[in-house]
Amino acid sequence: MASTAPLIRGYEVVIGIETHTQLSTHSKIFSGSATAFGAAPNTQASPVDLALPGTLPVMNRGAVERAIRFGLAVGAKVAPVSIFARKNYFYPDLPKGYQISQYETPVVQGGTVEFFVAGPSTGSGQSEKHVVHLTRAHLEEDAGKSLHEAYQGQTGIDLNRAGTPLLEIVTEPDMRSSREAVEYAKTLHRLVTWIGICDGNMQEGSFRCDANVSVRKPGTEYGTRREIKNLNSFKFMQQAIDYEVQWQIDLIEDGGTVRQATVLFDAASGETRAMRSKEDAHDYRYFPDPDLPPLVIDPAWVERVRAQMPELPAVMAARFERDYGLAVADAALMTQSKAVASYFEAAAAASAQPKLVANWIMGELSRRLHAQGLDIGASPVGAPALAALVARIGDGTISNSGARQVFDALWSGEGQAVNALIELKGLKQMGDSDELERIVDAVLAANAKSVEEYRAGKDKAFNALVGQAMKATKGKGNPAQVGELLKKKLAG
Numbered sequence: 001m002a003s004t005a006p007l008i009r010g011y012e013v014v015i016g017i018e019t020h021t022q023l024s025t026h027s028k029i030f031s032g033s034a035t036a037f038g039a040a041p042n043t044q045a046s047p048v049d050l051a052l053p054g055t056l057p058v059m060n061r062g063a064v065e066r067a068i069r070f071g072l073a074v075g076a077k078v079a080p081v082s083i084f085a086r087k088n089y090f091y092p093d094l095p096k097g098y099q100i101s102q103y104e105t106p107v108v109q110g111g112t113v114e115f116f117v118a119g120p121s122t123g124s125g126q127s128e129k130h131v132v133h134l135t136r137a138h139l140e141e142d143a144g145k146s147l148h149e150a151y152q153g154q155t156g157i158d159l160n161r162a163g164t165p166l167l168e169i170v171t172e173p174d175m176r177s178s179r180e181a182v183e184y185a186k187t188l189h190r191l192v193t194w195i196g197i198c199d200g201n202m203q204e205g206s207f208r209c210d211a212n213v214s215v216r217k218p219g220t221e222y223g224t225r226r227e228i229k230n231l232n233s234f235k236f237m238q239q240a241i242d243y244e245v246q247w248q249i250d251l252i253e254d255g256g257t258v259r260q261a262t263v264l265f266d267a268a269s270g271e272t273r274a275m276r277s278k279e280d281a282h283d284y285r286y287f288p289d290p291d292l293p294p295l296v297i298d299p300a301w302v303e304r305v306r307a308q309m310p311e312l313p314a315v316m317a318a319r320f321e322r323d324y325g326l327a328v329a330d331a332a333l334m335t336q337s338k339a340v341a342s343y344f345e346a347a348a349a350a351s352a353q354p355k356l357v358a359n360w361i362m363g364e365l366s367r368r369l370h371a372q373g374l375d376i377g378a379s380p381v382g383a384p385a386l387a388a389l390v391a392r393i394g395d396g397t398i399s400n401s402g403a404r405q406v407f408d409a410l411w412s413g414e415g416q417a418v419n420a421l422i423e424l425k426g427l428k429q430m431g432d433s434d435e436l437e438r439i440v441d442a443v444l445a446a447n448a449k450s451v452e453e454y455r456a457g458k459d460k461a462f463n464a465l466v467g468q469a470m471k472a473t474k475g476k477g478n479p480a481q482v483g484e485l486l487k488k489k490l491a492g
Contacts, residue, residue, distance in 0.1 A: 030057030076111030093144030
C-alpha cells in the first residue's frame with residue numbers, strides 16, 4: 001500500500017532498512033565455536049574464526065534452516081541453489097581480510113512485511129496498513145569487535161563474535177517516515193523472535209538495523225542516501241532518522257549536495273556524524289568463495305520446515321478478529337509477542353467477554369508491567385485470575401472501580417481468589433432491585449430541583465442524580481442499572 005506520509009518542508013523522505021539478525025544457533029556459521037554472549041574476550045574463537053592457514057569453513061545446517069524459516073514466514077522464494085561470496089575489505093576485527101557473505105544469489109529472495117501505523121503525526125487516529133517489500137535476505141558471518149574504551153590510547157580486538165551467523169534482511173526503499181521505519185523494525189523484530197530464529201536482544205547486538213535515508217522533491221528521482229549504522233534501539237532509530245532528514249534538507253536548501261556516506265548516531269547529542277564515505281558493491285570486489293560449494297536446498301527440506309512452522313502473528317491476529325471479535329488494532333496488540341498472545345488466549349478462552357480481556361491487558365496490566373519492568377510471563381496476575389475478574393465485571397457483580405481494587409489485591413499477592421476478595425472487601429454490587437428502587441425514589445424526593453432541571457432539558461442534572469444515587473448505595477449500585485431506573489422514574 002502506498003504511503004500517505006506528509007511531506008517535510010516540501011520534501012519526501014525515502015527510507016530502506018538493512019537488518020542484521022543474529023541467528024539462534026549454538027555454534028557459529030562456519031565453525032563449531034560457541035555463540036554465547038558475554039564470554040571473556042577471544043575465548044570463543046576457533047582456528048577457523050581466526051583464519052589460520054589450512055582451515056576451511058563448514059556450513060552450519062541450523063543457520064540454513066533458520067533462513068528457510070524466515071523465507072517461508074515472509075512469503076519469499078527460498079532459492080534452491082545460492083552462492084557464498086567473499087566481500088573484501090580490511091578492518092582490524094576481520095581476521096581473514098574478507099567476510100563470507102552472499103551477493104548475486106542470496107538464499108531468500110523477495111517477500112513482504114505488513115504492519116499498521118497509527119494515524120498522522122500525533123500517533124492517534126485510525127491505523128493505516130503498510131506493506132514493505134523485501135529485496136533479499138542473505139546468510140553471512142559477523143566480524144569481531146573493536147574495544148576502544150578498555151585501553152588508554154589503544155584498541156583491543158575481541159574475536160568472539162567473528163563467525164557468528166547472521167541473516168541480513170534488506171528492504172526496498174518503501175518507507176516514507178521515521179514512524180513507518182520504526183513500525184517495520186518492530187514488526188520484523190516480533191517476527192524473527194516469534195519463529196525462533198533470533199533472540200531479539202538489541203542490547204547484546206542480536207538485532208541491529210542500518211537505515212538508508214534520502215530526501216527528494218515529490219516526483220523526482222531518488223536523492224543520494226546516507227546510511228545510519230548499528231541502530232540497536234527503536235527510540236534511537238526514530239531520533240536518528242528525524243535528525244538526518246532535517247540535516248539533509250538544511251544542506252540542500254543552503255545550496256549544498258548530499259554525498260553518499262556511512263554515519264553514526266550519537267545518542268548523547270541526538271545528532272548523526274559522518275564515519276566514512278559509503279562504499280558501493282564494486283568496492284568490495286565480490287567473487288564466489290572457492291572454499292564453499294553452492295548451497296543446495298532440497299524442496300523436501302523446505303516442506304519439512306514449513307510443516308514445523310508456528311502459527312504466524314498475522315494469521316493469529318486474523319483468527320483473534322474472527323473468533324474473539326477483536327478490532328484489527330486490538331488483534332495486532334494481542335499478537336505483539338508469543339507471550340502476550342498466549343496470555344490473552346488463555347484468559348479469553350475462559351471468559352465470555354474477550355474484548356474486555358483485551359482491554360484489561362492493554363490497559364491496567366500493561367501499565368503495571370511497564371512500571372515495574374516486567375514481561376507478561378512474570379505478571380503476578382495470571383490469565384485465569386484476569387478471566388475470573390472480567391467475568392465478575394461482565395455479570396455485574398462488581399463495578400470497574402471495584403475491579404481495580406481486586407486487581408490491586410491480586411497484584412500485591414494477597415493470596416485470595418477473585419470471588420473471595422470481592423466478598424472480603426465488600427465490593428459486590430447491589431443486586432436487589434427492590435432495594436435499589438427504594439434508594440432511587442429517595443434520591444428523587446430529596447433532589448426536586450435536579451428533577452425539574454432534567455425535565456426542563458438540562459442533561460447535566462441527570463448526571464447529578466446518578467451521582468447522588470451511587471453515593472446513597474455507597475458505590476455498590478450498578479451504574480447502568482441505576483441509570484435505567486432513574487430514566488424510568490423520571491419518564492413516569
